[in-house]
Amino acid sequence: MLYLKKYLTEGLIQFTILLSLIGVRVDVDTYLSSQLPPLREIILGPSSAYTQTQFHNLRNTLDGYGLHHKSVDLDDYFTARRLLGEVRSLDRLQVPSTELSAWLVHRDAEGPVVSSPQSGSGDGSSGFALENASGGLEEVGNLEGSAMRGNGSLDQGYLQELEENLGAVAPEDSSELHNDSSSNNLTKEDIDLIDILWRQDIDLGAGREVFDYSSRQKEEEEEEEEKKKQSEEEEEEEEEEPTGDSWRNGLNQRGEGPVDGETGECIPQQLPTLVDRTSLSLQECLRLLEATFPFVEETEFPGSVFPVLEDSSEEDPFTSSSQGPLLSPLLPETDSPLDREQQWQDIMAIMDLQDMEVNEAADPSFNTSSASSSSGVDTGSLANFSLSAHTPINQDVSLHQASLPSCSQDFPGGFFNPELGSCPMEAVGASPPAALLCLSSGNSSDVNSTFGATNLTDVLLPPRLNGSSNGTELPDPLTGLLEEALLDEISLLDLALVEGFNPAQASRLREEFDSDSGLSLDSSQSPASPSGSETSSSSSSSSSSSSSSSFSEEGAVGYSTDSEAVDFEEGGAVGGCYQPEFSKFCRMSYRDPSRFSHLPQLEHVAHNHTYNLAPSPTDQSPAPGGVGKKGAGREKQQLQQDFLDKQQSRDERRARAMKIPFSNEKIVHLPVEEFNELLSKHRLSEAQLTLVRDIRRRGKNKMAAQNCRKRKLDTILNLEQGVEALRRDKARLLREKVEFVRSLRQMKQKMQSLHQEVFSRLRDESGRPYPAGEFSLQYGSDGSVLLMPRRLRDEQQQQQQPSRKPEKKQKDKK
DNA sequence: CGCGCATGTCATCTA
DNA sequence: ATTAGATGACATGCG
Numbered sequence: 001m002l003y004l005k006k007y008l009t010e011g012l013i014q015f016t017i018l019l020s021l022i023g024v025r026v027d028v029d030t031y032l033s034s035q036l037p038p039l040r041e042i043i044l045g046p047s048s049a050y051t052q053t054q055f056h057n058l059r060n061t062l063d064g065y066g067l068h069h070k071s072v073d074l075d076d077y078f079t080a081r082r083l084l085g086e087v088r089s090l091d092r093l094q095v096p097s098t099e100l101s102a103w104l105v106h107r108d109a110e111g112p113v114v115s116s117p118q119s120g121s122g123d124g125s126s127g128f129a130l131e132n133a134s135g136g137l138e139e140v141g142n143l144e145g146s147a148m149r150g151n152g153s154l155d156q157g158y159l160q161e162l163e164e165n166l167g168a169v170a171p172e173d174s175s176e177l178h179n180d181s182s183s184n185n186l187t188k189e190d191i192d193l194i195d196i197l198w199r200q201d202i203d204l205g206a207g208r209e210v211f212d213y214s215s216r217q218k219e220e221e222e223e224e225e226e227k228k229k230q231s232e233e234e235e236e237e238e239e240e241e242p243t244g245d246s247w248r249n250g251l252n253q254r255g256e257g258p259v260d261g262e263t264g265e266c267i268p269q270q271l272p273t274l275v276d277r278t279s280l281s282l283q284e285c286l287r288l289l290e291a292t293f294p295f296v297e298e299t300e301f302p303g304s305v306f307p308v309l310e311d312s313s314e315e316d317p318f319t320s321s322s323q324g325p326l327l328s329p330l331l332p333e334t335d336s337p338l339d340r341e342q343q344w345q346d347i348m349a350i351m352d353l354q355d356m357e358v359n360e361a362a363d364p365s366f367n368t369s370s371a372s373s374s375s376g377v378d379t380g381s382l383a384n385f386s387l388s389a390h391t392p393i394n395q396d397v398s399l400h401q402a403s404l405p406s407c408s409q410d411f412p413g414g415f416f417n418p419e420l421g422s423c424p425m426e427a428v429g430a431s432p433p434a435a436l437l438c439l440s441s442g443n444s445s446d447v448n449s450t451f452g453a454t455n456l457t458d459v460l461l462p463p464r465l466n467g468s469s470n471g472t473e474l475p476d477p478l479t480g481l482l483e484e485a486l487l488d489e490i491s492l493l494d495l496a497l498v499e500g501f502n503p504a505q506a507s508r509l510r511e512e513f514d515s516d517s518g519l520s521l522d523s524s525q526s527p528a529s530p531s532g533s534e535t536s537s538s539s540s541s542s543s544s545s546s547s548s549s550s551f552s553e554e555g556a557v558g559y560s561t562d563s564e565a566v567d568f569e570e571g572g573a574v575g576g577c578y579q580p581e582f583s584k585f586c587r588m589s590y591r592d593p594s595r596f597s598h599l600p601q602l603e604h605v606a607h608n609h610t611y612n613l614a615p616s617p618t619d620q621s622p623a624p625g626g627v628g629k630k631g632a633g634r635e636k637q638q639l640q641q642d643f644l645d646k647q648q649s650r651d652e653r654r655a656r657a658m659k660i661p662f663s664n665e666k667i668v669h670l671p672v673e674e675f676n677e678l679l680s681k682h683r684l685s686e687a688q689l690t691l692v693r694d695i696r697r698r699g700k701n702k703m704a705a706q707n708c709r710k711r712k713l714d715t716i717l718n719l720e721q722g723v724e725a726l727r728r729d730k731a732r733l734l735r736e737k738v739e740f741v742r743s744l745r746q747m748k749q750k751m752q753s754l755h756q757e758v759f760s761r762l763r764d765e766s767g768r769p770y771p772a773g774e775f776s777l778q779y780g781s782d783g784s785v786l787l788m789p790r791r792l793r794d795e796q797q798q799q800q801q802p803s804r805k806p807e808k809k810q811k812d813k814k
Numbered sequence: 815c816g817c818g819c820a821t822g823t824c825a826t827c828t829a
Numbered sequence: 830a831t832t833a834g835a836t837g838a839c840a841t842g843c844g
Contacts, residue, residue, distance in 0.1 A: 649822085672832070673833055702822060709821085711835090
């Protein structure tokens with residue numbers, strides 16, 4: 001449990017902060033309430049991910065005014081607020097809400113697909129399940145378990161076959177699929193372009209709403225379907241023909257511009273991209289699926305992705321699979337911490353990815369700082385995308401998002417369905433075409449036909465992004481930026497984030513571990529390091545500052561005038577051997593040389609800049625003891641007097657001239673009551689009283705001015721520190737983002753390949769492949785896989801919309 | 815002599 | 830109303 005808590009806390013908080021930094025309101029409940037109810041309580045603990053929310057609450061409710069302007073909290077508050085603002089200003093990102101859709105099918109070694117579309121039933125539960133040989137829907141279970149079952153399950157041989165064919169078969173299929181549209185042959189270059197487009201599809205990350213989905217209803221529906229299946233099987237078979245017609249009808253409609261089931265808007269026709277650059281094994285891919293499914297809200301198989309399938313169905317491009325596969329659960333229901341960790345990593349990667357390319361395209365600093373590397377990931381793909389816009393073959397390549405509100409396109413790329421928000425709208429406006437092109441990377445011929453074959457990359461992307469390419473190898477874009485020093489900082493920052501995103505703590509930790517920060521921050525941090533000399537100097541203020549956080553609190557509150565030092569020079573009052581420097585040192589404890597010895601500009605801070613006032617009559621009056629002296633004695637005394645005059649401040653000399661019977665230190669530092677008592681004890685003339693009060697006033701003000709200046713200095717230093725910290729944080733975040741992008745890219749490639757492969761092996765009873773444009777694989781929460789007509793699925797989704805929230809609440813209670 | 819810096823001082827505001 | 834503290838502005842001394 002502790003492990004889980006730690007991991008979730010860290011991961012979720014980082015993730016939350018990442019989102020928050022880029023302006024996305026983070027609602028952790030949305031993620032966790034339905035899927036991981038226990039984790040919610042965990043995260044809502046002291047180290048809550050809501051820390052930032054609390055911070056916002058602080059800003060909203062108090063807005064800083066509730067804090068005393070001298071308090072440390074205020075400094076922390078402003079510091080945190082400033083830092084947060086700077087961080088937010090680093091990248092102007094818009095993270096789209098994307099969807100994550102995943103599919104997994106179970107192939108039956110025997111026979112054709114048992115189930116068939118359940119259209120026109122009128123009961124709404126029209127999706128039909130693909131039964132395995134044993135009949136009935138099969139729960140998503142352990143992958144190996146399913147495989148070993150042999151009959152009705154995916155056997156190992158098939159798994160291996162899939163795995164082996166992932167790299168080769170898929171591109172083949174893609175080429176065949178593309179044949180129908182425009183190009184017959186996929187050259188290597190074309191495949192590269194497709195791959196590039198795939199990479200560009202990276203930013204089509206999954207949205208949070210994906211994880212909101214409660215598929216319990218689908219479970220019930222599946223069960224209901226299972227019950228109905230036996231009775232309606234015959235009827236379904238009868239309806240299969242019209243359903244098949246409906247496919248064609250739908251495709252015909254699609255030819256005119258298919259209508260999105262939800263939005264009713266035209267759906268640009270998409271062609272599939274079947275490029276596989278798998279480096280992961282099929283098992284890994286399946287694990288990934290398994291990790292993803294618990295959060296899959298909407299399983300959607302690309303409908304218009306395979307428009308070609310309908311026409312080419314007779315050709316049966318999927319010759320590799322002669323057997324009629326059945327959908328069946330492949331996902332193991334492992335719940336090990338590792339799997340859960342995998343899930344979180346996947347989710348975080350997906351979510352964080354959303355703004356990746358947008359950021360890269362919009363953030364000049366990013367591109368400049370990591371010109372060669374960052375572009376290697378996405379810029380390269382973008383550059384190739386520009387090529388693809390001119391290449392006919394690329395028009396057949398579909399990289400799209402299934403859930404685009406206006407132009408939803410169904411395609412395996414819809415695994416990660418970003419919404420329009422991920423597109424840098426400011427570049428081309430918020431028009432859906434632009435967004436579509438931005439997100440789907442100019443994927444289909446429809447896109448080009450609809451919006452012209454203009455090279456949109458010129459519009460959407462900075463020019464330099466179009467320069468580099470290759471897209472094959474993806475060097476770390478931030479290797480130049482992120483140096484080894486950042487590694488340590490990452491952990492520190494993460495720790496700070498977990499602890500509540502306290503910039504002060506983060507920076508403090510950072511300073512503790514990062515000695516060579518290169519900043520002149522030593523002044524603010526030095527109180528802690530040379531504490532030995534400091535504590536010995538009876539400097540209460542400095543000690544207090546050293547114990548507190550590093551952010552300017554010492555400047556705010558740490559300059560307490562050590563009244564205990566008042567008595568220090570008592571007795572040496574007027575005309576005595578009073579040492580102004582020493583008294584000043586004691587008085588202004590923050591002047592501890594150890595603190596400022598690091599600052600060159602403060603090396604001479606201890607200078608005694610006592611003013612030499614224009615000699616007043618009292619000042620020129622000789623000291624009482626030296627009036628009647630003669631010769632060397634008098635001269636000596638005069639020299640001594642001059643020395644004292646130089647050493648003493650104006651007020652001290654004045655006090656000495658006015659024969660004030662107590663030291664200036666007392667005058668200045670005594671509390672009001674004691675000061676008044678002191679005045680009452682001594683019979684002083686009006687002039688003396690005035691002088692004493694002036695001395696007190698000036699003394700107080702002098703200290704106040706010193707404190708004020710110290711605060712200013714600390715503020716400046718802290719600003720420098722904050723800027724540096726933000727730079728590092730930014731670099732770290734960028735690196736993490738790139739890593740997430742990589743991970744997600746691999747995931748998507750694997751997912752698409754797997755899905756493509758599995759779906760291509762599906763055959764209806766007549767041995768024909770199912771047209772992907774008309775059917776979609778849909779997953780239930782229990783792992784069951786349904787082959788469902790897309791129209792019916794859309795209807796179900798619409799019906800299920802209102803009941804989502806109650807379901808989530810129910811799950812929360814569990 | 816002018817400049818920059820540190821410091822002191824005053825006036826003013828605020829709590 | 831008084832006091833203490835904060836702070837901007839200015840003055841002063843020093844290198």
